[in-house]
Amino acid sequence: MPKLLNYHRYENFLDAETAQKLLEYCISQEDAFRDATVNDGVVTKVSIEYRKSMVLKDLGEFKDIMIRRVAEFLPDIFKKLEIVPFDIKTHELEMAAHGDGAFFREHIDTLTGDQEKTNARTLSLVYYFHKEPKQFEGGELSLIPFDFFPGDDKPVALAPLHNSLLVFPSFAPHEVLPVKCPDVPFPGWRFTINYWIYK
Ligand SMILES: O=C(O)CCC(=O)C(=O)O
Numbered sequence: 084m085p086k087l088l089n090y091h092r093y094e095n096f097l098d099a100e101t102a103q104k105l106l107e108y109c110i111s112q113e114d115a116f117r118d119a120t121v122n123d124g125v126v127t128k129v130s131i132e133y134r135k136s137m138v139l140k141d142l143g144e145f146k147d148i149m150i151r152r153v154a155e156f157l158p159d160i161f162k163k164l165e166i167v168p169f170d171i172k173t174h175e176l177e178m179a180a181h182g183d184g185a186f187f188r189e190h191i192d193t194l195t196g197d198q199e200k201t202n203a204r205t206l207s208l209v210y211y212f213h214k215e216p217k218q219f220e221g222g223e224l225s226l227i228p229f230d231f232f233p234g235d236d237k238p239v240a241l242a243p244l245h246n247s248l249l250v251f252p253s254f255a256p257h258e259v260l261p262v263k264c265p266d267v268p269f270p271g272w273r274f275t276i277n278y279w280i281y282k
């Protein structure tokens with residue numbers, strides 16, 4: 084019987100003007116997005132059975148904006164997740180775009196190989212944004228109970244709310260359910276900033 088680990092969602096995370104500028108930046112970068120890869124512990128590769136989405140590494144000014152904003156919330160994040168506060172080693176951020184048929188199957192964000200032992204993804208933060216009104220369906224983030232701990236919990240499917248930040252431990256299993264938006268061009272897709280905090 085599995086247990087769902089703590090998670091939390093902050094709504095209206097950025098001020099409306101910054102959220103709008105971020106959306107404009109993202110849309111302007113359409114040609115710089117590349118097929119997303121996955122890492123199976125040995126190699127990093129594109130795997131269309133496992134993950135279909137596009138990513139962009141260069142967040143421009145929004146990298147610092149996001150890091151600064153999240154820093155204001157960190158004490159509350161540790162509290163909500165019931166995680167003992169730690170010193171941050173690394174910040175890793177990328178932007179992702181999910182169009183029609185995009186998904187990311189069940190996974191965790193932390194690698195368990197030796198090389199990661201002293202520097203591991205610990206907190207996963209996903210900032211959601213999209214054009215309004217929303218032009219896609221689906222794309223919920225499903226958090227999956229951890230069968231290591233006893234409990235009676237069921238998976239929870241969280242809708243990608245515009246201008247919200249979802250936080251959960253990087254070792255919590257999760258998946259992105261398929262997005263549906265046939266014939267919707269790039270500006271109407273499901274966008275995120277994926278942000279991993281390393282301990
Ligand atoms: O897009 C999301 O909601 C989550 C993305 C994700 O799980 C990841 O990039 O590791």
Ligand SMILES: [Fe+2]
Pocket residue numbers: 190191192207257
């Ligand atoms: Fe993930």
